[in-house]
Amino acid sequence: MTLRSVVLGCGSYLPRQILTNAELASRIDTSDEWIVQRTGIKQRHIAAEGEFTSHLAINAARAALEHAGVDAQSIDLIVLATSTPDNTFPATAVAVQNGLGIHHGAAFDLQAVCSGFVFALATADNFLRGGAYKRALVIGAETFSRILDWNDRGTCVLFGDGAGAVVLEAQQQGGAASDRGILTAHLRSDGQHKSKLYVDGGPSSSQTVGYLRMEGREVFKHAVGMITDVIVDALNATGLSVEDINWFIPHQANKRIIDASAHKLHIAPQKVVLTVDRHGNTSAASIPLALDVAVKDGRVKKGDLLLLEAMGGGFTWGSVLLRW
Numbered sequence: 001m002t003l004r005s006v007v008l009g010c011g012s013y014l015p016r017q018i019l020t021n022a023e024l025a026s027r028i029d030t031s032d033e034w035i036v037q038r039t040g041i042k043q044r045h046i047a048a049e050g051e052f053t054s055h056l057a058i059n060a061a062r063a064a065l066e067h068a069g070v071d072a073q074s075i076d077l078i079v080l081a082t083s084t085p086d087n088t089f090p091a092t093a094v095a096v097q098n099g100l101g102i103h104h105g106a107a108f109d110l111q112a113v114c115s116g117f118v119f120a121l122a123t124a125d126n127f128l129r130g131g132a133y134k135r136a137l138v139i140g141a142e143t144f145s146r147i148l149d150w151n152d153r154g155t156c157v158l159f160g161d162g163a164g165a166v167v168l169e170a171q172q173q174g175g176a177a178s179d180r181g182i183l184t185a186h187l188r189s190d191g192q193h194k195s196k197l198y199v200d201g202g203p204s205s206s207q208t209v210g211y212l213r214m215e216g217r218e219v220f221k222h223a224v225g226m227i228t229d230v231i232v233d234a235l236n237a238t239g240l241s242v243e244d245i246n247w248f249i250p251h252q253a254n255k256r257i258i259d260a261s262a263h264k265l266h267i268a269p270q271k272v273v274l275t276v277d278r279h280g281n282t283s284a285a286s287i288p289l290a291l292d293v294a295v296k297d298g299r300v301k302k303g304d305l306l307l308l309e310a311m312g313g314g315f316t317w318g319s320v321l322l323r324w
């Protein structure tokens with residue numbers, strides 16, 4: 001017998017306002033054709049004035065609790081992945097905790113940019129398997145629209161706002177790869193690439209929030225290799241093979257990166273969950289948003305093997321294999 005972090009339910013939230021490529025093309029020197037061809041993105045959601053990351057996260061968390069059929073008071077750990085916190089401190093996770101009426105257990109933020117949800121899942125998994133907590137909310141929530149330079153066409157067309165969440169519970173399982181829950185997680189970072197995707201401000205350096213800056217081509221160049229390496233690590237650690245995977249739910253940065261990664265790993269295109277066309281790149285929120293879509297439309301079924309992966313600023317990258 002072994003303790004595993006089993007997913008009880010998931011939920012997500014998207015701000016109401018949709019920003020289409022056509023609207024962007026009316027403001028800056030870009031086109032729907034360029035954006036779709038280079039990224040697969042057609043539209044993204046933008047948070048309303050006064051709508052913060054914590055608000056998005058609370059809505060996603062409530063949806064996940066409802067889907068799981070559990071009460072907020074049963075949650076004793078909240079790990080919130082975000083690079084766009086409401087404030088420099090306290091952690092946005094405590095605003096979420098308070099918003100849900102929870103006043104026990106622990107809540108903290110985790111910052112690994114686009115890999116944040118994978119890092120947060122792995123972190124919560126370790127706490128649950130170690131026996132420190134029993135039921136966790138793992139959330140990815142972002143308002144990237146607030147850190148975009150809307151005059152930089154190389155970045156502002158790529159990102160959007162949103163949030164997704166899962167409820168995890170520590171459960172005794174048989175200890176085999178056929179178990180439900182998180183089977184393995186593999187996290188990597190390499191700070192030599194930190195200037196290729198960063199925000200040019202912060203409390204300690206500039207005392208400003210700053211704007212997102214990216215050498216897109218450089219990020220692209222490394223993405224597929226890093227993603228596939230860490231997926232191979234996950235498969236090797238479990239003895240599972242690509243054929244065992246039911247659903248590939250990647251970070252939604254760019255359709256070309258997703259297609260190239262799936263192709264390199266011989267993952268069939270019909271097993272790939274794609275939401276980048278509708279959501280854009282929502283950083284730490286993109287995987288739980290895509291997961292929620294595939295669960296709610298009936299694709300993901302109990303017992304299915306899911307492969308999650310992400311790569312982003314830092315660079316950070318990681319993979320999780322979990323059985324639904």
Ligand code: UT7
Nearest residue numbers: 029030031034038114153154157216217219220253254312
């Ligand atoms: O989630 C975190 C990880 N981030 C990523 O995964 C992003 C990775 N990178 C990418 O997805 C791609 O590099 C981009 C989508 C950002 C860019 O695609 P690209 O094929 O690498 O284009 P590029 O940067 O090489 O630019 C090609 C051309 C340039 O013009 P010239 O120099 O060839 O005349 C750009 O100025 O496209 C131009 N360009 C645009 N044109 C129209 C750049 N942005 C735009 C735009 N509209 N929005």
